[in-house]
Amino acid sequence: MNAPIRIGVLRLADSAPVIMAHRQGLFARHGLETEIVVSPSWANIADGLAWKKLDAAVIFCPLAMMTALGRRGHDAFLRPLTTISRGGNTIMLRGVNPVETIWHAGSHGRRAFDVWRSSIGRRPRIAVVHIYSTHLLILRRFLKMIDVDMESDIELVVMPPVDMIHALSEKKIDGGCVGPPWGAEAERLGVAFRVGGSSTVFPDHVEKIMVTSGGLSCSEEQAQAMTLALQEAITFCQTPHYQQDVTAALAAPLPAGGLALPAEATRSVLPGGSEQEAINFVAGALQKHDIEWIINDMVALGWLENSEQQTLMRWSASNTMASAPFIPL
Amino acid sequence: MGDGRPALVVLVADANPRRGSALSETLRGDSSLRVLTVPAEMALIDAVQLHAPDVVLVDMARADRDALDSIRALSQPAQERPIALFVDEDDAALMETAFDTGICSYNVVETPPRDVKPLLRAAIALYSRFRRTREELSEAQRILAERKLIDQAKRCFMKNEKTSETQAHRWLQRRAMQTSRRIAAVAEEYLAAQKKDDLS
Numbered sequence: 001m002n003a004p005i006r007i008g009v010l011r012l013a014d015s016a017p018v019i020m021a022h023r024q025g026l027f028a029r030h031g032l033e034t035e036i037v038v039s040p041s042w043a044n045i046a047d048g049l050a051w052k053k054l055d056a057a058v059i060f061c062p063l064a065m066m067t068a069l070g071r072r073g074h075d076a077f078l079r080p081l082t083t084i085s086r087g088g089n090t091i092m093l094r095g096v097n098p099v100e101t102i103w104h105a106g107s108h109g110r111r112a113f114d115v116w117r118s119s120i121g122r123r124p125r126i127a128v129v130h131i132y133s134t135h136l137l138i139l140r141r142f143l144k145m146i147d148v149d150m151e152s153d154i155e156l157v158v159m160p161p162v163d164m165i166h167a168l169s170e171k172k173i174d175g176g177c178v179g180p181p182w183g184a185e186a187e188r189l190g191v192a193f194r195v196g197g198s199s200t201v202f203p204d205h206v207e208k209i210m211v212t213s214g215g216l217s218c219s220e221e222q223a224q225a226m227t228l229a230l231q232e233a234i235t236f237c238q239t240p241h242y243q244q245d246v247t248a249a250l251a252a253p254l255p256a257g258g259l260a261l262p263a264e265a266t267r268s269v270l271p272g273g274s275e276q277e278a279i280n281f282v283a284g285a286l287q288k289h290d291i292e293w294i295i296n297d298m299v300a301l302g303w304l305e306n307s308e309q310q311t312l313m314r315w316s317a318s319n320t321m322a323s324a325p326f327i328p329l
Numbered sequence: 330m331g332d333g334r335p336a337l338v339v340l341v342a343d344a345n346p347r348r349g350s351a352l353s354e355t356l357r358g359d360s361s362l363r364v365l366t367v368p369a370e371m372a373l374i375d376a377v378q379l380h381a382p383d384v385v386l387v388d389m390a391r392a393d394r395d396a397l398d399s400i401r402a403l404s405q406p407a408q409e410r411p412i413a414l415f416v417d418e419d420d421a422a423l424m425e426t427a428f429d430t431g432i433c434s435y436n437v438v439e440t441p442p443r444d445v446k447p448l449l450r451a452a453i454a455l456y457s458r459f460r461r462t463r464e465e466l467s468e469a470q471r472i473l474a475e476r477k478l479i480d481q482a483k484r485c486f487m488k489n490e491k492t493s494e495t496q497a498h499r500w501l502q503r504r505a506m507q508t509s510r511r512i513a514a515v516a517e518e519y520l521a522a523q524k525k526d527d528l529s
Contacts, residue, residue, distance in 0.1 A: 040392040047389075047414075051428045073416030073424070131399035158399040159372065160392040 004035040008057035013180040014085040021233035030225040042130040049213040050076040063132040079217040084208040087198035088279040090183025093175035103195040109146025127176035139177040180269035197277040206290040238281040240272025285317030336363040340382035385435040475513035482516035
């Protein structure tokens with residue numbers, strides 16, 4: 001294979017390991033020629049994987065699963081290679097926080113929600129980045145924790161994270177659940193306050209994973225090389241000592257191989273940063289407990305059939321023998 | 330509308346306004362279509378909810394395409410005619426060309442492929458033409474920039490070595506051949522070296 005391996009990422013701080021592996025030549029050292037494709041939308045990532053425009057991507061589990069099941073038109077042979085990151089999502093709202101802390105489970109949170117809602121004066125419009133996102137599952141669980149029903153008590157909207165900041169300041173939306181560094185950036189700009197997030201809803205939940213598609217999924221040798229390169233990059237990104245290097249790489253402009261992320265907010269969400277919802281970069285196979293809750297929540301939302309649920313459980317390493325070859329869906 | 334069917338409402342959602350209006354113009358040539366565009370400041374999902382189109386031609390460079398994926402999953406009662414990504418599994422070549430070109434189509438779920446495919450093909454043709462023009466333009470710009478660089482290097486060489494333009498050109502040419510590089514690269518290197526000398 002002479003064509004470079006095309007890896008899709010979005011402009012998010014948890015894309016860091018792929019950016020660093022590419023920039024620092026870790027992929028090349030493992031014999032892989034790579035090309036980073038910065039995608040404007042999650043739909044582009046999913047369609048890229050399904051229609052042979054991407055060989056791999058950094059993605060969240062729900063969308064990867066729906067894509068593998070053929071929701072983009074035809075089945076895509078996706079293989080989860082390694083986890084990339086855990087946690088990092090922020091739930092933020094505009095206006096004034098009536099309790100000056102994050103919102104705790106039960107009546108404390110419910111009361112805060114009611115006071116805040118009446119100050120907003122409408123059924124709150126809360127945004128997520130994609131319908132099949134971890135963000136939606138985390139938001140739904142958060143609302144459930146404070147006894148608020150996602151279906152009836154709020155209006156759910158979907159928009160890109162960068163647009164959310166603008167929409168919050170224009171009062172077009174009232175809140176959002178968003179990935180790093182956009183929650184920290186919204187707070188820094190003073191357009192929203194944080195009420196919860198990954199750490200309060202499901203500490204250390206798996207957030208981004210690396211999946212391969214098509215031919216790359218079938219090549220054991222390349223999959224292994226890519227896993228090793230990513231492991232090294234993930235260790236690098238997880239080391240607080242390199243926080244500045246990673247920040248500089250992510251803040252670099254797109255033509256220079258960066259993601260043009262806001263530097264200050266990005267630094268604060270990287271390991272060693274000051275943010276409560278900082279990212280944890282962790283490599284490793286998906287475990288049963290990583291995907292069980294995701295699949296259960298997806299079933300509860302009516303996205304999956306029972307048979308599909310069984311199929312998807314095969315994504316966890318603990319469900320197959322370690323030495324057994326990967327079974328395509 | 331000769332066959333008495335109501336006009337098919339097509340929404341063009343292009344991030345490039347010039348290309349978007351060119352595509353709209355092309356489609357308006359077909360009287361069985363009612364062609365609308367998404368204004369620059371409007372979110373795609375809002376335009377879809379406002380116009381309830383049968384077909385939406387979406388520029389894949391748009392970041393707000395993700396909202397269209399949510400329409401069915403959220404099953405919002407406001408959206409009476411859910412739309413979904415158009416995929417013709419029997420025509421993988423067309424689908425791959427479309428994704429390659431950077432255009433896709435979302436349609437009211439029951440729309441038959443025979444209504445969608447001509448629109449998608451027209452969009453692909455137009456996008457390809459725009460891309461070719463852009464590539465030609467950037468190629469022309471590159472050639473112009475190189476020519477400027479070579480002229481500058483020649484002038485510099487003529488001044489330094491007190492030679493004619495022909496001699497300067499020959500020197501650059503020879504050096505390019507000796508080092509198997511392009512003349513523009515040699516010119517750039519020569520100018521950089523001069524700059525360094527001027528500084529020291």
